[in-house]
Amino acid sequence: MDDGGEAAVGRLMEASRSGDPAALDRLFEVVYGDLRARAHAQRRRWHGQETLNTTALIHETYIKLAGAGADDWESRAHFLAIASRAMRQVLVDYARRQGAAKRGGEWRPVSLDEILLDPERSVAGGRSEAVLALEASLASLEEANPRHGRIVECRFFGGMTIGDTAEALGLSPATVKRGWAVAQAWLYRDIRSRLRNSEGQ
Template sequence: MVSASDEAPVTQLLARARAGDAQALGAAYSAVYEELKHAARSQLRRMRDAFQTTALVHEAYLKLAGGAPLAALDRNHLLALSARAMRQVLVDDARARKADKRGGGQEALTLTASLGNGDAAAVEVLALDELLASLHRVDERAAQIVELRYFGGYSETEIAAMLGISDRTLRRDWRRARAFLLAELGT
């Protein structure tokens, strides 16, 4: 858990970044860098993906820093946006690997060939991304909880604090999200 004294500098840096200070976003990201590496490491370990932890964190930063202006309001919001960016990086990577299988000069994958760890992880990430999009249309907060748990690697207590809800509400939403995902999977 992060103390209020740790959160204040990140919040101030994010306010400066929203005001146009180019270096402030980098400083805010540096302040949460170790947390992000921990989240990425646990995610990649669970997926058995070949993606490197540091590369995932850096790619997520590039997604946040490029394009649209940053909307993060505080440390928790930055961590949540970073988890979403990690998800997007992994989904993009999985799609690219899947596209390579269809015509990237690779040997064709047959029905009898087994999927390697990276290929299986790519399929898993793409399937989860589709399920999360469906869940997001039904229950946005439940989708955010799944995203933070699965892609961010955060505990229930950390997620409840990030979202400003009680642990009990989080557990109820988590059960509802799991039930939805299992029903969609047909399990």
């Protein structure tokens, strides 16, 4: 988002809070670019699928967002944090469907990049399983440590910077950095044991 964007977001949030139904759409338009860049960044790490797919992801996210209600948005960073949560939902939904489809014997194309950039074999095949394991682990992390859950949402699902995450969650950047490091270790440990258990069955 360019320099002018922030003010526009502020105004639109104001309008959205005061009940202007079109504000949400316009707000999304403004943040769209930013969000799209994030999704594009994710995509660029991976290459392969057409740009269209990034757009599809954003649209999905938007649908979730529109359902979430605009009242909670206090700032651009806060908006991004909400988008991050939406992104999480979108991804987990897909993983569930994907998992179901796989059991049903579905064929799907595998791109070269997808194979090359497959997560390390510790995940023991199948990203959808990894996502579902992450979701399960994240849910149990959140129970005792809600703050860490939010940090993971912003950093991992939303691809937000430490600065944005700190602003959105009202924490100091140092706290975010610290929390993110420890949460990653905690989650990885938990996911690893989940995947190992499911392998053994």
